[in-house]
Amino acid sequence: MTAPINGFGGGIGARRIGLDVAGEGGFRLQQGQTDGPSFGDTLKRALGEVSSAQDNAQDYVQRFVRGEPVELHQVMAAAEEAQISIEMLVELRNKLMDAYRSVVNMG
Numbered sequence: 001m002t003a004p005i006n007g008f009g010g011g012i013g014a015r016r017i018g019l020d021v022a023g024e025g026g027f028r029l030q031q032g033q034t035d036g037p038s039f040g041d042t043l044k045r046a047l048g049e050v051s052s053a054q055d056n057a058q059d060y061v062q063r064f065v066r067g068e069p070v071e072l073h074q075v076m077a078a079a080e081e082a083q084i085s086i087e088m089l090v091e092l093r094n095k096l097m098d099a100y101r102s103v104v105n106m107g
Contacts (some may be wrong), residue, residue, distance in 0.1 A: 046092070050085040057082035 037045075057078040063070045 046089070050082075050089050053078075053082040053085040 057075075060070055060075045060078040064072070064075045
């Protein structure tokens with residue numbers, strides 16, 4: 001037998017998690033106030049990390065080809081990390097394009 005699900009459980013109510021359901025002083029942002037980096041900054045950082053992963057993988061490959069003391073598993077791990085970074089970036093682009101199309105089709 002299962003117990004019914006009641007709210008959030010454990011005594012956590014809407015006010016406790018920062019929701020201002022009735023305007024009683026929960027979480028608020030004033031106009032112009034930000035709580036962290038902007039979307040543009042986050043995107044620039046992500047692009048920089050992808051570029052860095054690609055550069056790192058290319059460096060490992062070149063060092064391996066020249067015969068420097070680099071283990072094959074390091075080369076493969078760096079190449080896989082770069083590939084996963086690119087795939088993530090492409091998926092992010094696809095999601096952004098879908099969101100843009102949805103907004104354009106609203107009008």
